[in-house]
Amino acid sequence: MSILVILEQHNGQWHRISWETLAAGQQLGVALGLPVEAAIAGKGVEGPASEAATRKLEKVWAVEHDLLEQYTADGHTAAFEELIRKTQPSLVLFPHTYQVRDFAPKLATRFSQVLVSDVIAARNDNGLVLVRQFFQGKLSGDIRPGGSPCFASLQAGAWRADQLETGSAAMETFVPTLDASRIRQKPEPPFRETARAVDLSAAGIIVSVGRGIKEESNIPVVRELAAALGAELAASRPICDAGWLPMERQVGSSGQTVAPKIYIAVGISGAIQHLVGMKGAKTIVAINKDPNAPIFEVADYGIVGDLFEVVPALVEALKKAKG
Amino acid sequence: MKIIVAIKQVPLRDSHFRIAASGKWIEESDLSFEINEPDAYALEEALQLREKHGGEVIALCAGPERAQQTIRDALAKGADRAIHIETQDLNALDTLGVAQLLAAAAKPEQADLILTGLQSDDLGAGQTGVVVAELLGIPHSTIIMQAEVRDRVIRVKRELENGWFQHIEMPLPVVLTIQSGSNKLRYATLMGIKKAKNKEVKRITPAELGAESSAAAKIEKIYAPQKSKQTQIFEGDPKAAAAQLVEKLKFEARVL
Ligand SMILES: Cc1cc2nc3c(=O)[nH]c(=O)nc-3n(C[C@H](O)[C@H](O)[C@H](O)COP(=O)(O)OP(=O)(O)OC[C@H]3O[C@@H](n4cnc5c(N)ncnc54)[C@H](O)[C@@H]3O)c2cc1C
Numbered sequence A: 001m002s003i004l005v006i007l008e009q010h011n012g013q014w015h016r017i018s019w020e021t022l023a024a025g026q027q028l029g030v031a032l033g034l035p036v037e038a039a040i041a042g043k044g045v046e047g048p049a050s051e052a053a054t055r056k057l058e059k060v061w062a063v064e065h066d067l068l069e070q071y072t073a074d075g076h077t078a079a080f081e082e083l084i085r086k087t088q089p090s091l092v093l094f095p096h097t098y099q100v101r102d103f104a105p106k107l108a109t110r111f112s113q114v115l116v117s118d119v120i121a122a123r124n125d126n127g128l129v130l131v132r133q134f135f136q137g138k139l140s141g142d143i144r145p146g147g148s149p150c151f152a153s154l155q156a157g158a159w160r161a162d163q164l165e166t167g168s169a170a171m172e173t174f175v176p177t178l179d180a181s182r183i184r185q186k187p188e189p190p191f192r193e194t195a196r197a198v199d200l201s202a203a204g205i206i207v208s209v210g211r212g213i214k215e216e217s218n219i220p221v222v223r224e225l226a227a228a229l230g231a232e233l234a235a236s237r238p239i240c241d242a243g244w245l246p247m248e249r250q251v252g253s254s255g256q257t258v259a260p261k262i263y264i265a266v267g268i269s270g271a272i273q274h275l276v277g278m279k280g281a282k283t284i285v286a287i288n289k290d291p292n293a294p295i296f297e298v299a300d301y302g303i304v305g306d307l308f309e310v311v312p313a314l315v316e317a318l319k320k321a322k323g
Numbered sequence B: 001m002k003i004i005v006a007i008k009q010v011p012l013r014d015s016h017f018r019i020a021a022s023g024k025w026i027e028e029s030d031l032s033f034e035i036n037e038p039d040a041y042a043l044e045e046a047l048q049l050r051e052k053h054g055g056e057v058i059a060l061c062a063g064p065e066r067a068q069q070t071i072r073d074a075l076a077k078g079a080d081r082a083i084h085i086e087t088q089d090l091n092a093l094d095t096l097g098v099a100q101l102l103a104a105a106a107k108p109e110q111a112d113l114i115l116t117g118l119q120s121d122d123l124g125a126g127q128t129g130v131v132v133a134e135l136l137g138i139p140h141s142t143i144i145m146q147a148e149v150r151d152r153v154i155r156v157k158r159e160l161e162n163g164w165f166q167h168i169e170m171p172l173p174v175v176l177t178i179q180s181g182s183n184k185l186r187y188a189t190l191m192g193i194k195k196a197k198n199k200e201v202k203r204i205t206p207a208e209l210g211a212e213s214s215a216a217a218k219i220e221k222i223y224a225p226q227k228s229k230q231t232q233i234f235e236g237d238p239k240a241a242a243a244q245l246v247e248k249l250k251f252e253a254r255v256l
């Protein structure tokens, strides 16, 4: 009985949710009275594993194999399956990254379990209760997992890495028995599409537009607001997918991460993949006709109303304020 | 090429949700439903692959009676036939349970390619496709933007975080989970809608598929999310609200 926390790093760079997940593991270890171990898989991961071992943990596993040098779903699943069969944890925690989405459900299936994905909170209430979002963040729900081990992936920003406790953990190298012929994915090196001409991360004020704008021909409505504020224009993913604004202006998990003084979200619902890209803004303003839109959960100021009435009024008010 | 596309029917995005009396799910009686958005892109990808390589596109859906509408829409857009797994209560199953049904229905078809959306708008588990692949013993890749098939090998473009991508090759058959926005969606033509009426929809029950499963992870309670910030909301007249907001940004937040 233990908690196993799976950490993720790429070419020596930690995925930052790794530390948040480790902090969650430590806190759940206390709440459930379980020892906490961590594991990291790859080739040459002893360095990162020894760094993880400076945290308060029972043990850190360096899951080491040449065939793990490049991530593949088949390779990672097989390696962690073997480790889990050996160490028999009752709870396995992952950071909710794209990589985890790719292999953790497969791993859970090997144990006839599901992955409880994108968890935002957890507690001990006569056993483990996990909280996750439904309907793109419009509702939350408590999940009571059954069976063992329980697999859960944790949402970015849900736990705080600065709450990690330091300590000193034992380190052990684990070499899984992998077979090259059973790894069916042949990955090529990652690439970027085009150089980014716009660096939104330096912008002081951002006006960001979402699907509430309805049509491409309405984009000038928000363009005018951006002009009145001297702001950069950004967007949620569907706007860039549709080609209404260039890809490089997309904010979110698959776009840019921004932290302006003011972020004005216009007609954006506030799905987590958008929020992770802009939660760091100093002041967040949301304009949305739906008072229950999740964007209001992170907003400092909100106007509930039709953007086609509110935005022109705001432009007017700004002009007046400037005199 | 034989392609199966898993499509799920979900409530309209802009729905207003009320929590059901059970406290465990939403009240569905007053909602309208549509195809899960990424699934529409999965269907589009399938139709384009068929146009290139020939073959057949089969829409696969587990859901109640009302899912017929979404199935008909997929047929009208060009799917050749459909399999409807009739489940009155999808929520009695967890993701593994749903994936078992889909895998059991897909298995005898021996498809070359199974496409799913990368995530459902309602549950948002983001894993059904991956689980189906594991149950069928075939490889998979997730968050796919593009797929090219040549000589029984598929090369896909997978989205990574922060604007990065990666190509991956795999031998067919495979399961791919498709990202939204990867293509331009087509509309159903009048002709398509007409033709859809005569296309085969095979109805099958979970019992017939022999895939009984119990939920390993149960939803105990569903509720409005807790706010992380004190939000000052301005409602009512847009002009007054706008003036109030500018005032606040200037004198309280001091960001203007
Ligand atoms: C793996 C993955 C990666 C993703 N990456 C990103 C990413 O990087 N960035 C991103 O943004 N998304 C990303 N997404 C998509 C994300 O999940 C959401 O689907 C998306 O952010 C929704 O965009 P939206 O808020 O503009 O649209 P919607 O969710 O459709 O919201 C539109 C909003 O406009 C409001 N509205 C409508 N009409 C009006 C009106 N007249 N006046 C005022 N308000 C109105 C509605 O109430 C609603 O809240 C990703 C998803 C996945 C699964």
Ligand SMILES: Nc1ncnc2c1ncn2[C@@H]1O[C@H](COP(=O)(O)O)[C@@H](O)[C@H]1O
Pocket: B006, B007, B008, B009, B036, B038, B039, B060, B061, B062, B063, B090, B095, B098, B102, B115, B116, B117, B118, B119, B120, B121, B123, B124, B125, B126, B127, B128, B129
């Ligand atoms: N009941 C269902 N019927 C058909 N396909 C489904 C069903 N549930 C999930 N899927 C498919 O699995 C994908 C991911 O769903 P989820 O794992 O719930 O996020 C969806 O986009 C669909 O393609």
